[in-house]
């Protein structure tokens with residue numbers, strides 16, 4: 338039987354106190370993270386340095402006693418392993434070489450080539466598997482195909498994912514080939530993480546909200562369904578979390594359609610709505626607004642209690658609605674945890 342609280346919640350158990358972790362819990366709001374990143378040189382060097390990547394993964398566990406640790410890496414390492422150039426511009430975000438034609442697509446590598454680049458990531462998982470406290474669950478992750486494709490097509494983050502929608506409409510064949518390549522590569526990438534010791538995997542579809550109607554079914558739901566189905570064929574006990582951010586009504590039925598064990602909820606919907614419409618089908622994760630980690634005070638306490646209360650009759654993992662931001666105050670994280678566990 339699963340003993341760790343996160344695994345129990347993922348298994349459908351309703352716990353008196355929800356287990357807790359935070360998206361981007363290893364990040365720039367922590368002085369110890371900034372010090373380790375400086376030691377590594379830059380963000381990507383940190384991702385590819387197994388000792389230091391494991392160290393930053395462990396930092397928030399030591400400081401706060403979270404119930405889960407998430408592997409320190411990035412969703413854009415997979416495109417890099419497929420042959421895209423990747424770099425980060427300080428203060429702006431990621432940049433990649435673009436895929437906007439059949440000729441660009443033809444230059445990408447195959448699913449069998451990715452491990453050469455990604456081996457250090459599996460090594461990080463192995464270190465964490467040995468070093469994490471026995472009650473802490475290790476979560477591996479990847480981006481979902483649509484979200485990763487939006488970065489590969491545009492070469493950067495975009496407010497409306499315009500370039501990806503444009504390719505989908507103008508050269509559907511190339512677009513679909515890219516989604517398919519990402520789907521099969523993600524299965525291999527996550528399988529290696531599981532073999533190295535990840536106990537749960539999470540798929541981040543951060544830009545799911547811009548897919549409407551049939552596009553949502555074809556390019557958010559269907560690739561995630563395929564990934565989950567193949568992972569569960571290989572690892573029948575593996576719990577999977579998906580985060581179709583800002584899916585709105587698309588959250589309804591997401592467990593059943595994709596086969597995931599847990600749906601992570603952003604804060605564009607209320608926890609009461611998510612309890613009524615999504616948690617009825619299985620475990621949910623979320624969804625305190627991350628701004629409270631910046632602003633703190635009574636509003637943080639009140640809203641934390643509201644999230645716990647709304648989800649208390651079903652399986653729930655407490656998390657933010659999106660990643661914690663660099664301007665967050667580490668004291669507010671402690672206050673959130675104390676509010677959940679202490680009273």
Ligand SMILES: Cc1c2[nH]c(c1CCC(=O)O)Cc1[nH]c(c(CCC(=O)O)c1C)Cc1[nH]c(c(CCC(=O)O)c1C)Cc1[nH]c(c(C)c1CCC(=O)O)C2
Nearest residue numbers: 360361362363364380407408409410411412430541543660
């Ligand atoms: C879209 C996306 C990316 N990466 C990720 C997503 C999906 C989740 C989401 O919507 O936030 C996922 C991600 N990125 C990172 C993790 C590690 C695990 C964690 O602590 O959650 C995870 C799970 C580390 C990171 N990834 C990044 C940082 C900051 C880099 C730094 O230290 O300078 C971290 C800690 C950089 C990154 N990486 C990415 C962007 C757009 C940026 C720049 C924006 C920013 O600076 O926050 C791509």
